[in-house]
Amino acid sequence: MSKLDIISIRNQFPILHQEVNGKPLVYFDNAATTQKPQAVIDALVKYYNTDNANIHRAAHTLAARSTDMFEDTRKTIQAFINAKEVEECIFTKGVTESINLVAQTWGRKFLQAGDEVIITTMEHHSNIVPWQMICEEKGAILKVIPINEAGELLMDDYDKLLSSKTKMVACVWVSNALGTINPVKEIIQKAHAFGAIVLLDGAQACSHLAVDVQDLDCDFLAVSSHKLYGPTGVGVLYGKRELLEAMPPYQGGGEMIKEVSFEKTTYNEIPYKFEAGTPNIGDVIAFKYALDFVNEIGKENISAHENALLKQCVDGLDAINVKTLHATSLQDKPITLIGTAKQKVSVQSFVINGMHHFDAGMMLDAKGIAVRTGHHCTQPLMNRLGLDGTIRASFSVYNTLEEVDVFLEAVQRLVKLSNK
């Protein structure tokens, strides 16, 4: 059990203190996006009130201030993921853009016909489609690591997929739909043994797990700000220096150039080579305060609390099954948990027999409870599991055990309703 003072943490999140449909808001859609602490909101307001200027160019004071703050976030994220050099951290719009950047630049330069890219069954569409696009363009082949019923990768099959043809392994670290934590260190070591590059989709992982890109030895890591208590519209692409330097630019424009003439343009150094155009300055600056928020509480404390929430949720859902089977003539459990991997973050998907997930989502919303329902942008995974969607509760550091109880009570009502 965690030692955190959850009430004082909650008090830093103004949005949580409201009623929805006449009931206190219970926000369990954290895997979609986390809420923002007051410090992040304040940083955004302060930036536009006092510091707004375009970065990296002008000689004036405001420009110097905004540039310093912008670069300060880069240093903070470097430390947060333990990158060797600050230049290895590129600001993007988010994880989707980070992955597209690698697919479109690294992929375009280094992938050839007959090469193979390996992904997993549990990828988000944003780590499937960019690879499909570049594979189609290059005549490369996309291979998929299968999973077992619990939602864990079949590592023996991964071994069989790897070969000298493998050029890229693009793998989700933590599944958004199932919560599974994949054995990424082993995946990386095995890929490197075949000379392949590894990109990790860190969208879900970075808010729950300690991140050390040097220890992992991953070649690329995509990070999201808005799933990490920061603003939307900001992401980071970490890449090893030698790879980033070998890659052509992503987009052309300002910032990414060294010199431009109509005959020829030479490109800027990393990270600026990949940051064409005026970036999302205010949100990047505010992102630092989200990272500070996480650092202050500590990832270990965060995950200890989140794991307690998850355990209470899973135990509670199991208890509803036992109680219902005892009290009715039902043969099958009314609730099926989806995603029961041994290594998980605080995400639980499930389905209620006889009730469509949309109906369940609407009924929970009527009780002020926000969960995600649907395919979670993982249609191939849903097909593999034979589902068209799930109900997903995902917990964050500001959620309480009492909220889990409110949620379980509401689910119990849904189960009764579905048996009518």
Added chain:
Amino acid sequence: MKNITDIQNEIIENFELFDGDMESILFYLMDLGKKLPAMPEAHKTEDFIVKGCQSKVWVYPSFMDGKVIFEADSNTEITKGLVSLLVQVWSNQTPNEILNSELFFIEKIGMSRMIGSQRSNGFSNMIKQIKMYALAYKSTNN
């Protein structure tokens, strides 16, 4: 047969009883859905699916004694309740009555709050499809 305006006014009155309590409204919608006459499986084909809905919705028209009859179904109960309101308003009316009618009950019962903009798109597709069927029957009859 009640006219379209009267039916809509009745729906509005029924929803007013819930005084905005969302859970009661959803239960009511699910009950309405359950009361819809069963739609034959043979009518639930690709051709009769309403496009753009997040859940599956079928609307099947037929024409009898100058009136359009609608059957409808959905794989989610709340959506089925929503589409049942349209059936209530528009089934068993003439093509002209359907085409000339204005749906005022939707706004009055706070439908958009219930279904959000994404699902509203699906709902407006249901309305378009029903009007299109009415138009088709009207033109084949002229």
